[in-house]
Amino acid sequence: xxxxxxxxxxxxxxxxxxxxxxxxxxxxxxxxxxxxxxxxxxxxxxxxxxxxxxxxxxxxxxxxxxxxxxxxxxxxxxxxxxxxxxxxxxxxxxxxxxxxxxxxxxxxxxxxxxxxxxxxxxxxxxxxxxxxxxxxxxxxxxxxxxxxxxxxxxxxxxxxxxxxxxxxxxxxxxxxxxxxxxxxxxxxxxxxxxxxxxxxxxxxxxxxxxxxxxxxxxxxxxxxxxxxxxxxxxxxxxxxxxxxxxxxxxxxxxxxxxxxxxxxxxxxxxxxxxx
Numbered sequence: 149x150x151x152x153x154x155x156x157x158x159x160x161x162x163x164x165x166x167x168x169x170x171x172x173x174x175x176x177x178x179x180x181x182x183x184x185x186x187x188x189x190x191x192x193x194x195x196x197x198x199x200x201x202x203x204x205x206x207x208x209x210x211x212x213x214x215x216x217x218x219x220x221x222x223x224x225x226x227x228x229x230x231x232x233x234x235x236x237x238x239x240x241x242x243x244x245x246x247x248x249x250x251x252x253x254x255x256x257x258x259x260x261x262x263x264x265x266x267x268x269x270x271x272x273x274x275x276x277x278x279x280x281x282x283x284x285x286x287x288x289x290x291x292x293x294x295x296x297x298x299x300x301x302x303x304x305x306x307x308x309x310x311x312x313x314x315x316x317x318x319x320x321x322x323x324x325x326x327x328x329x330x331x332x333x334x335x336x337x338x339x340x341x342x343x344x345x346x347x348x349x350x351x352x353x354x355x356x357x358x359x360x361x362x363x364x365x366x367x368x369x370x371x372x373x374x375x376x377x378x379x380x381x382x383x384x385x386x387x388x389x390x391x392x393x394x395x396x397x398x399x400x401x402x403x404x405x406x407x408x409x410x411x412x413x414x415x416x417x418x419x420x421x422x423x
Contacts, residue, residue, distance in 0.1 A: 230343030230376045234336055238383040241332030244325050245390035252322065252397040257287035259408035266293065266412065270419050275300050288318035289405050293412055304416060311409055318405070322398045326391065333387045340380020347373025 262285060269277040275297055282294035295314040296307040351373060 230339060230346065231379060233339050234343075234376065234379045234383055237332050237335045237339065238386065241329055241336075241383070241387040242390070244328050244332070245387065245394065248325050248329070248394050249390070249397070252394065252401065255287050255322065255401060256397070257285065257289050257404070259289050259404045262290060262293075263408055263411045263415065267415050270415065274423075288322065288401065289408050292318060292405065292409065296412070296416070300416070304413070304420060307416060308413060311412075315405060315409070319402060322401060326394060326398075329387060329391045329394070333384050333391060336383030336387065337377070337380040340377040340383075343376030343380075344373045347376065 265281055266278050269281045273280075279294060279297050282290045282297060292311050292314050296311040299306045299310045348370075351370060
């Protein structure tokens with residue numbers, strides 16, 4: 149009897165434990181199922197978003213080429229023959245312009261300081277001291293003063309003549325090379341127009357070969373024809389800006405040269421009277 153009661157007790161505990169575990173599994177299963185379903189829905193919702201973002205980024209990358217790529221494409225579409233000629237004109241004009249700008253920058257002198265130093269040198273060491281100062285000073289103004297000082301013993305009239313003559317030489321040196329820049333400014337658009345005419349002729353040849361005036365043929369031919377003109381005009385505009393800058397520098401140096409020459413002659417006149 150005791151054994152029967154013990155067995156029934158063990159059976160009851162086992163039944164109670166199994167029922168509790170089953171209930172626990174039943175309670176967990178819906179939660180797990182709901183969690184899995186939620187994750188799947190979230191993944192399904194995120195996947196299209198990621199695809200849209202990836203597609204958008206790809207489209208933006210394809211729709212926004214770099215400036216270098218655009219320039220290269222336009223250069224090829226315009227015809228490498230005439231476009232190369234325009235490019236050579238641009239490079240040549242820029243090379244001359246850069247050389248002139250560097251030369252003019254090195255030729256620029258603080259003329260007011262130079263005249264003041266010359267006056268002080270004449271008071272301290274005379275003509276020889278002034279010559280040494282001019283030899284050690286960079287620029288055309290100092291060279292003109294040196295030429296005048298070399299002829300001081302011949303009189304002030306000879307000094308003035310020498311400075312005027314050497315000033316003309318310096319003016320020619322300052323303006324040297326500018327005619328080549330103007331040539332490049334004229335050649336750029338002319339080569340572009342010439343390429344446009346050739347492109348138009350080719351476009352009409354394509355129309356004649358096709359036997360029909362197709363908008364595609366006309367548009368492509370016109371594009372190729374006009375690209376050379378566009379690049380030629382851009383070349384002319386770039387070189388025109390550089391040319392005007394160079395002319396302004398030359399004018400500034402010449403004005404300083406004239407003003408300082410007058411002041412220098414006054415200083416020499418006073419020096420000759422005192423000596």
